[in-house]
Amino acid sequence: MTATSTTTGHSPFVDHVRTQVARTVVGQDAVVERVLIALLTGGHLLLEGVPGIAKTLLVQSVAKAVDLRFARVQFTIDLLPSDIVGSEILEQKTGEFRIHKGPIFTNLLLADEINRASPKVQSALLEAMQERRVSIGDTTHDLPAPFLVIATQNPVEQAGTFELPEAQLDRFMLRHRLTYPTPADEAEVVRRSLALKLKKQGEGAVPMSAFDAIDGSQRMHVRDLSEAMASVQQVHVSDVFIRDVVELVNLTRRHRDIELGCSPRAVLALVHASRARAFIHGRDYTIPEDIFALADDVILHRMRLNYEALAQGRTAQDVLRQLLATMA
Numbered sequence: 330m331t332a333t334s335t336t337t338g339h340s341p342f343v344d345h346v347r348t349q350v351a352r353t354v355v356g357q358d359a360v361v362e363r364v365l366i367a368l369l370t371g372g373h374l375l376l377e378g379v380p381g382i383a384k385t386l387l388v389q390s391v392a393k394a395v396d397l398r399f400a401r402v403q404f405t406i407d408l409l410p411s412d413i414v415g416s417e418i419l420e421q422k423t424g425e426f427r428i429h430k431g432p433i434f435t436n437l438l439l440a441d442e443i444n445r446a447s448p449k450v451q452s453a454l455l456e457a458m459q460e461r462r463v464s465i466g467d468t469t470h471d472l473p474a475p476f477l478v479i480a481t482q483n484p485v486e487q488a489g490t491f492e493l494p495e496a497q498l499d500r501f502m503l504r505h506r507l508t509y510p511t512p513a514d515e516a517e518v519v520r521r522s523l524a525l526k527l528k529k530q531g532e533g534a535v536p537m538s539a540f541d542a543i544d545g546s547q548r549m550h551v552r553d554l555s556e557a558m559a560s561v562q563q564v565h566v567s568d569v570f571i572r573d574v575v576e577l578v579n580l581t582r583r584h585r586d587i588e589l590g591c592s593p594r595a596v597l598a599l600v601h602a603s604r605a606r607a608f609i610h611g612r613d614y615t616i617p618e619d620i621f622a623l624a625d626d627v628i629l630h631r632m633r634l635n636y637e638a639l640a641q642g643r644t645a646q647d648v649l650r651q652l653l654a655t656m657a
Contacts, residue, residue, distance in 0.1 A: 339611045342557040345549050349394035353543050354387050356514035363505045363626060364391050366605040369561045372502025373458050373478040382507050384481045386539050392437045396548045400432035401439040404446040410453035417466045428465055433457055436473055440480040444493055451497055458500045502598045504630040564604040565614040573620060573656060574599050580652045586638035587648060591631040599627045624653060
């Protein structure tokens, strides 16, 4: 299996989203690609990175580039499932219950610092992510289409957090780890910040933030996203490609350093994500390069090393590199 690529042309939808996001967010091309993959496949995305590297800004920029309903929930220890899903409220005048829908009834839900929520709240989100519907009282409600969860978590500060269980992690198609910007990108962030004006509020004013600078005037319609999703469905996946993905996932179940290998959901995630990546790069077929590019984000959060490997200082990245090397 060799990593080569051929490009035939880009999608207007992809180009528009990238252009709009680039007006607000500097760099982070890999993250934008992962968000696009999630949008085009309906998969969920977990972004992991230290505070201050534009995770929330990026998601809001994408939501405004496409005409999507957007909601943000700041996860905290005292958050209740009803705060996300909604609840039944008794109307005192009529004596009847009415449904109050929570912020989960949206197209793009940003779950900020998801690992700060209790396991009970995380399990409530689990049903929505997997089945795209929620239960309020005795009634089940379908969520809007499209529906996508982009969650964030801080990998450094662990006080007051609840580690996401394997079953929850497996629901995320991709887990992408953000890094600090390059010095050139960071300098551009400063220049853009200096160019921001004051925002008038009555007789007073406050400095504008990067969120105020998000341009929502030129939006793609939801039907444009639906058409792009349909095009992704037409991307060809060969039997050889499927065989390679299945072999890679099976290797995680047989490796001596891995205690918990990947489930069949990893095969589906890697194939569907590869189709979306091929579409983003202007191809109508998948290639081995897609596997190599996406393996970290699809595989790493689905495998767990055993005690002996950890004691020897091995990391999941080391083992995955070894597995990919056997397939190169």
